[in-house]
Amino acid sequence: MTVTEAKPAKLVVEGLCKRYGATTALEPSSLSVAEGEFLTLLGPSGSGKTTLLQLICGLVEVSEGRVVIDGRDQSATPVHQRDIGLVFQHYALFPHLTVAENIAFPLKMRGRPGAEVAKRVSDALAMVHLGHLAGRFPRELSGGQQQRVALARCFVYQPSIILMDEPLGALDKKLREHMQIEIKRLHRESGSTIVYVTHDQEEALAMSDRICLMNHAKIEQLGTPREIYERPRTAFAADFIGISNIFRGRWDGNGSLETAHGRFALPNGAHCESRDAALVIRPENLRLGALDGNAVNGRVSEIVYAGSETRVIAALEDGSQLVLRLGPDDAVPAIDEAIVAGWPRDKAVLVA
Structure with a gap:
């Protein structure tokens, strides 16, 4: 309670x-x-x-x-x-x-x-x-x-x-x-x-x-x-609280969001008040490799070691950044290495 x-x-x-x-x-x-x-x-x-x-x-x-x-x-x-x-x-x-x-x-x-x-x-x-x-x-x-x-x-x-x-x-x-x-x-x-x-x-x-x-x-x-x-209602809330990866695009009214980086699968039951929407993925929910059909391509531009985690920053094709948090037992890519990052669909949040 x-x-x-x-x-x-x-x-x-x-x-x-x-x-x-x-x-x-x-x-x-x-x-x-x-x-x-x-x-x-x-x-x-x-x-x-x-x-x-x-x-x-x-x-x-x-x-x-x-x-x-x-x-x-x-x-x-x-x-x-x-x-x-x-x-x-x-x-x-x-x-x-x-x-x-x-x-x-x-x-x-x-x-x-x-x-x-x-x-x-x-x-x-x-x-x-x-x-x-x-x-x-x-x-x-x-x-x-x-x-x-x-x-x-x-x-x-x-x-x-x-x-x-x-x-x-x-x-x-x-x-x-x-x-x-x-x-x-x-x-x-x-x-x-x-x-x-x-x-x-x-x-x-x-x-x-x-x-x-x-x-x-x-x-x-x-x-x-x-x-x-974990459940921000707007892109501002997601961006202001913690670090977020935000992909803006067009919601199809059903189960996917079309973005400049591809079509992404949404969590079951995801809903938004506007067709112009954004998908939010926290760095700790990203993994190396495609998951649930969700994947973006990038190239590692920076690696930050922070003790209990390693933060990997990758540049995407449009110049935006992707941030991943890897655990102490995860393999860490090298600077300038091409990577594919994905996430489970239920770990993303659709916001206005």
């Missing part, structure tokens, strides 16, 4: 829209976030993901639609009254306050008793593994430690929803991966509802219960990481 099936909706966005004069920053959009869910808003720059986040928390005024939290319309509620926690890319820690004082700040602003503040700060420090640094100032911490303080400061007052806008964008790759694990752990231990913004596809796949993929100021596809990766 998934999070969305097991729990009621915490946040509901109904036809939410934002316009700036003649410019539409977010087309009317609707989605529901379950209590305790980790939903990621993913997309390229200008796709509308940050605008959607800002509308949810009240940083910008709604043009149309509603923001419903715990069954109550909060569309016109000021930011400070929405019981929403915010974590941004820039940590915004108070430089003159210690780690413990930074974490205690939101509790003191809400007039919590001193004993409660001390207990919650202690618990938050333990949660982010920073108890030994409670007396230090932000300037004495690493980037990862500062980010953990920012997370603790948000989690400590137990907001109804936590919104994160690219919080790991300023960190290096190794530290980002470490903090991804930390945020997942904090989410699991706290049971918080999190809406997370990123343009990093790997980050979204690694962290999310569901992904809301956005493009051109609207929702392109909403689903679990596995659904979006």
Whole structure:
């Protein structure tokens, strides 16, 4: 049972829209976030993901639609009254306050008793593994430690929803991966509802219960990481999430797609809203040699060894590229070697 099936909706966005004069920053959009869910808003720059986040928390005024939290319309509620926690890319820690004082700040602003503040700060420090640094100032911490303080400061007052806008964008790759694990752990231990913004596809796949993929100021596809990766609904979704081999052509309305590289057999029951369609094959589903009558000819232009896999890049006759992922026991062709690659028909996806 998934999070969305097991729990009621915490946040509901109904036809939410934002316009700036003649410019539409977010087309009317609707989605529901379950209590305790980790939903990621993913997309390229200008796709509308940050605008959607800002509308949810009240940083910008709604043009149309509603923001419903715990069954109550909060569309016109000021930011400070929405019981929403915010974590941004820039940590915004108070430089003159210690780690413990930074974490205690939101509790003191809400007039919590001193004993409660001390207990919650202690618990938050333990949660982010920073108890030994409670007396230090932000300037004495690493980037990862500062980010953990920012997370603790948000989690400590137990907001109804936590919104994160690219919080790991300023960190290096190794530290980002470490903090991804930390945020997942904090989410699991706290049971918080999190809406997370990123343009990093790997980050979204690694962290999310569901992904809301956005493009051109609207929702392109909403689903679990596995659904979006394995069953993209559009060529954009296939191309943006992971690496894809995409063959565009004309669907015959039945079981094949005619392309510049030949006629390809489609999975049983494949259907598309348009006759102008595309076939998507992930690199790990390609094999050397024809399969199910599907085959393309190419010449190896590059080989990339990545430990657990070897990535083979081949140039096709029209100048486009084909990418295959071979396992450690697979034979690897040589540079400039002519190859034939195929795939099982049920491993491809027909998209608009």
